Amino acid sequence: MSNAVDTTKLALIPQGAAYGLLIGLSVLFCGVILIAVKIQKAYLAEDSGKSEMFMVANRSVGKGLCASAVFSSWMWINETVLCAAMTYRYGLAVPLWWGSGLCFQIALMAALGVMAKIRVPYAHTSLEVVRMRYGKIGHLVFIVLNLVNNVFGCASMIMTGSQLIHGVSGMHYVAATILVPIGVVLYTAVGGLKATFLTDFLHTAIALILIIYFTIAILTNSAIGGLGGLWEKVMAAAGDNLIPGNYQGSLLTFKSKEAIIWGLILKFGNLALVVMDTAFWQKSFATEVKATVPGYNIAALAVFGIPWGLGTVIGLATRAIHDTPIFPTYPGVLTATEVSSGMVMPYTIKALIGDKGIVGFFILLFMALTSTVSSSMIAVSSILSYDIYKTYFNPKVTDKQLVRVSHLTVVIHGVFITGISIALNYGGANMTWIGYLRPIISCPGIIPMILTLFWSRQTRLAAIVAPVLGFFTGLTVWLTTTHSMYGHINITTTTNNYPALYAAIASFFSPAIYSVVLSLYKPYKFDWRIFLRIELSDQAEIASSDASTLDASEKDEGSGLKSITGSVKHVSNSLPESISSDLERVERPSEKEHTTAVVRKSVDEISLNDIQHPFDEATLKELYRWLKIAWYMFAAIVLITFVAWPLPLYRDYIFTKSFFAGWVVVAIFWQFAAFGAVVIFPLYDGWRDIETGARGIWKTSKKYLGGGKQN
Known part of the structure; x- marks a missing residue:
């Protein structure tokens, strides 16, 4: 394979140890999550056997756990392993551009998440919103876009991980590719979205400890000599490490053409991976009303420091020692294939x-891989079970059946992405090529998706056609530019910056033009109240189910209805009389199917003037305030990380020793701040649940032990 790293002469860790770590960590996390699910169900009244809990965690996730989960879902291998490789290739400009290319998407998602709560307060997936607005064809188009984005992103991470595991231990690609998803499939299928939130927290805590450890341990190693020693060694070897496109060829300058181009490509690709990933929408649906904006923005600020500190230290340290006897490849050189595969x-x-x-690196690799895979599995499972199975194959599916289908689709997705990952490996793909291809296939749906919530005049035709035209526009630009510049098209020639950048720009911006033109061709204004029918339909079905259950509705009035304590009206109180009268006729379980059909028909036919928003005025006012805050945060992050901070540094300047020392020290402080924000703060924010669970375990243990003594 063209992407193979030769491990016949070099294995950083024995294969047996690699197998043991991979299987052992999978078993450990399965055990932890199974225990967590039991505790949730026994002491916190959170049952993952219910679809609402499985898919959107009962919409009860607080800002601390939200921040930790979003951070974990976004802590891909790229920002740790590949960032170090690209810093080695282009210099210290890369990590800052990388950090800015990670945080603004999460800040944007905070605004989108709040608007989704306002427009569609009880949606389960972003595709459910698309179906309500654009109908079946639009729904299917965006299903394809989301599935391609999720599957491709997840499979590329597994492919990258398997290449690294192979490079580190010599384990076969196929074995690594199969073993990585197995444990994730098991705990995700059992625990659902809340389970991934809990494992995300564990991933985040362990990974951040390792990231901080690696940064400080490498920097303080005697072969590096601290901040001053690293600067001196890089400067001393400057003549042997000239970087084309950098000011004076230096690694220590921010003026790097290749770095800024790479940073722009990364921004487009990462924007697609957030907006077009159902997982990030689901996390926003799962949060409490007051938690979405703080949770997402805490994660956005925290994630900035990871590539900045780690990438700078490891990438430059590699340049300082890569031709010395202590380096594993010595006296051989570090090849382009090894750099592209992340072996730096x-x-x-x-x-x-x-x-x-190396054992720590292996654990970090496992954390980054499994957090990505688990998030993708819940997202794809929700698409397959809710958006496809329930919508088109079995609209009368019960809650229990829907959860069963969700479990099955988790397994199906695990098998499928494993196959795709193996195919990518044998096709010769690597992290760099994947990074260039991803924006082209994922960007076309971004603007039409955003306009779905923010522009009432985007028509059905525009939403359907614009993403398709955008994809072909980007693909055409990529291939024609590559052929024009390099004479032929293959993996090598398409792994170049300029064609990829032009293609990403075309894929992202052209759908906006197509959408506006097509929308103006046959103007139409969408009524946002139509979105509220999603909730009315859900509530009517729940009420229908409750009415057919042996006096359940008489014993506990409204027990099946969703609410948000203290801030949301019961939607049952606002159901139009036409639906209420239908529900009153339900007396026997045998009539349930007929009633469900009547209810759905009634929901679709009711006047929009009769529909009330499920949130009260105070809650809506608060949400609009959070929306304003989210946009302010997004604007501030973009202006600071895109303009005010990096652009003044883009000049004829090589970092001095003192400036470089301050630069790295701030980056390390940011890592510690990130640890406090997404590890310590979630513990503080969720202490009541932790206390309740611990008290329940203690009481149960005492009862069990006491019973044992009596016997």
Whole structure:
């Protein structure tokens, strides 16, 4: 394979140890999540056997756990392993551009999440919103866009991980590709979305501890000599490490053409991975009203520091020692294939920290992989079960059946992405090529998706056609530009910056033009109240189910209805009389199917003037305030990280020793701040649930032990 790293002469960790770590970590996390699910159900009244809990965690997630989960879902291998490789390739400008290319999408998602709560307060997936607005064809188009984005993104991460595992241990690609998703499939299928929130927290805590450890351990190693020593060694080897396109060829300048182009491509691709990933929408649906904006923005600020500190230290440290006897490949050179495959980081960790460092790297790799895979599995499972199975194959599916289908689709998705990952491996793809292809296939749906919530005049035709035209526009630009510049098209020629950048721009912006033109061709204004029919339909079905259950509705009036304590009206109180009268006729379970059909028909036929928003005025006012805050935060993050901070540094300047030292120190402080924000703060924010669960376990243990003594 063209992407293979030769491990016949070099294995950083024995294969047996690699198998043991991979299987052992999978089993450990399965056990942890199974225990967590039991505790949730027994002491916190959270049953993952219910579809509402499985898909959107009962919309009860607080800002601390939300921040941790979003951070974990966005802590891909790229911002740790590949960032170090690209810093090695282009210099210290890369990590800052990388950080800015990670945080603004999450800040944007905070605004989109709040608007979704306002427009469609009880949606389960973003595609459910699309179906309500654009009908069956629009729904199917966006299903394809979302599935391609989720499957491709997830499979590319598994492919990248398997290449790294192969490079580190010599384990076969196929074995690594199969073992990575297995444990995730098991705990995701059992625990659902809330389970992924809990495992995301564990992933985040362990990964951040390792990231901070690697950064400081490498920097303080005697072979590096601290901040001053790193600067001196990079400067001393400057003549042997000239970087084309950098000011004076220096690694220590922010003026780097290749770095800024890479940063722009990354921004487009990452924007698609957030907006077009159902998982990030589901996390916003799962949060409490007051938690969406703080949770997402905490994660946005925290994630900035990860590539900045780690990428800078490891990428430059590799340049300082890559031609010295302590480096694993010495006297051989670090090849372009090894750099593209992400081997910069494990080689440097092996050289400076040793075997314990490689074990830590393996654990970090597992954390980054499984957090991505678990998030993708819930997203794809929700699409397959809710948006496809329930919508088109079995509209009368019961809650229990829907959860069963969700479990099955998790397994199906795990098998499918494993196959795709193996195909990508044998096709010769690597992290760099994937990074260039991803914006082209994922960007076309971004603007039409955003306009679905913000522009009432985007028509059905525009929403359907614009993304398709945008994809073909981007693909055409990529291939024609590659052929024009390099004479032929293959993996090597398409792994170049300029064609990928032009294609990403075309894929992102052209759908906006297509959408506006097509919308103006046959103007139409959408009534936002139509979105509220999603909730009315859900509530009517729940009420229908309750009415057919042996006096359940008489014993506990409204027990089946969703609410948000203290801030939301019961939607049952606002159901139009036409639906209420239909529900009153339900007396026997045998009539349930007929009633469900009547209810759906009634919901679709009721006047929009009769529909009331499920949130009260105070809650809506608060949501609009949060929306304003979200937009302010988004604007501030974009202006600071895109303009005010990096652009003044883009000049004829090489970092001095003191400036470089301050630069790295701030980056390390940011790592510690991130740890406090997404590890310590969630514990503080969720202490009541932790206390309740611990008290329940203690009481149960005492009862069990007491019973044992009596016997």
